[in-house]
Amino acid sequence: SPASPGIASGPAKIVQHASEIDKVLEGDVLVAEMTTPDFVPAMKRAVAIVTDRGGRTCHAAIVSRELGIPCVVGTENATRVLKPEQLITVDGSEGKVFEGRIAREEPxxxxxxxxxxxxxxxxxxxxxxxxxxxxxxASRDVDGVGLLRAEFMIAQIGEHPRYMIAQGREAEFVDKLAEGVTTFARAFNPRPVVYRTTDFKTNEYRNLKGGEEYEDVEENPMLGYRGCSRYVKELDVFKLEIEMIKRVRQSYKNLWVMIPFVRTVAELARLVRILKDEGLRSSKDFKLWMMVEVPSNIFLIDEFIDVGIDGISIGSNDLTQLILGIDRDNPKLAEEFDERNEAVMIALEKAIKTSVSRGVTASICGQAPSVYPELTEKLVEWGITSVSVSPDAIETTREIIAKAEGRMASPSMWRRIARTAS
Known part of the structure; x- marks a missing residue:
């Protein structure tokens, strides 16, 4: 199925495991069963990506859209049908893979x-x-970074943080992560950069050097030991991230923090206390956001807000799969995975309207707004304060929002727009 638009041609390089990524050279088409964060160096060299598994919210789809390269996912048999070095053309807009070179590559x-x-x-x-x-x-028409993912930078470090702690190399981990995050904070300053703390799942952590020693093999990592639960149970590891955040903020106050996969109110409350004890408390130049991606976040949205967050950002990828009970990486269920489902729309509306009424900003950072313009219009109608999209969707999203605001704008809103422009 189509996952990232564009057309590109190149020789197929079939990668069965992340340990083989060095075989992918500049100009190749990466073909794999599935990608994970440790595939990223090869993905950056590839002109296109094809996978056996996954839907349009899988890792390969998300990274391809960010890199601006074509991607087709969920083929089920690409690694078996395609031959190594076979010249192929990938049409990411149509979700098709052709033999030979049939069209000019898109930039x-x-x-x-x-x-x-x-x-x-x-x-x-x-x-x-x-x-x-x-x-x-940062040079584009964009108001900031609504989702800065830590996982790809940690994958480039390549070693499990607990493995580095055991070797007394905590400072090295902090230094390398701070270097990457500083690049974003500097480029976008003074616009906000919302850093999502690590949301590696156990299978992804295991792929890092030393990871097998510290990570269990889980039947379902998507619902496993991840997100906020890890931070409160492994405080020594989480404090490395906190140290990095504090260091970057010494130079760039535009770095904010967002907590992913929060299951319970008590879990969030404990985390907020930890951050406050470390000097990270809400202020004019520091905001704490919570991702809304677990159904409990919808049902208890008021209680989560009461804990003391400044904003929410809806992770529509995980929220949709948990509301509908659909594995978002299963190609056989790809057609049923739809953020426009009535149950999901009810959840989005409740989260946005409740947050805004409580003086808490509301954003969304899943793939949905990049894919469905009509959904973006609804988000604006419900009062969402920001929409975060992949780089290829920045300008079109701005146009969709402008049209939606134009249709519903009251005189007071037009005055706010005029003040913003002045």
């Missing part, structure tokens, strides 16, 4: 965007993970 993310800048009250943020893209994307 990656443009260096410049010729369109005139549009003013909107609803902010447009971008989802990013690759430090090399920071400067280029």
């Amino acid at each position: 990656k993310i443009p260096l410049v965007t010729p369109r005139a800048r549009i003013r909107t009250t609803t902010k447009v943020y971008v989802n990013l993970a690759e430090p090399e893209l920071a400067e280029r994307v």
Whole structure:
């Protein structure tokens, strides 16, 4: 199925395991059963990506959209049907793979965007993970980074944090992570950069050097030992991230924090206390966001807000799969995975309206707004304060938001837009 638009041709390099990524050279098409964060160095060299498994919210789809390269996922048999070094063309817009070179390659993310800048009250943020893209994307018509993923930078470090702690190399881990995050904070300053603390799952942690010693093999890592639960149970590891955040903020106050996969109110309360004890408390230049991606976040949204968060960001990828009970990486269920499902829409509306009424900002950082323009219009109607999308969707999302605001704008909103523009 289509996962990232564009057309590109190149020789197929079939990678069965992350240990084989060095076989992928500049200009190759990466073909794999599935990708994980440790595939990223090869993904950056590839002109296109094809996978056997996954849907449009899987790792390969998300990273391809960020890198601006074509991607087709959920083919079920690409690693078996395609031959090593076979010249193929990947059409990421149509979700098709052809033999031979059949069309000119489309460019990656443009260096410049010729369109005139549009003013909107609803902010447009971008989802990013690759430090090399920071400067280029920061020059676009974007209000900040609504989702800065830590996982790809940690994958580049390549070693399990607990393995590094055991060797007395905590400072090295902090230094390397701070270097990557500083790149984003500097490029976007003074616009906010919302750093999502690590959301590696156990299978992804196991792929790091030393990981097998510290991680269990879980039947279902998506519902396993991840997110906020890990932080409160492994405080020594989480404090490495806290140290990095504090260090970067010494120079760049535009770095904010977002906590992923929060299951219970008590869990969040404990984490907020930990951050406050470390000097990270809400202020004019520091905001703490919580991702809304577990159904409990919807049912108890008021109670989560009471704990003391400044904003929410809806992780529509995980929220949709948990509301609908659909594995978002299963190609056989790809057609049923739809954020526009009535149950999901009810959840989105409740989260946004409740948050805004409580004076808490509401954002969304899943793939849905990048894919469904009509959903973005609904989000604006419900009062969402920002929408965070992949780099390829920045300008179109701004246009969709401007049209939606134009249809529903009251005179007071137009005055706010005028003040923003002045």
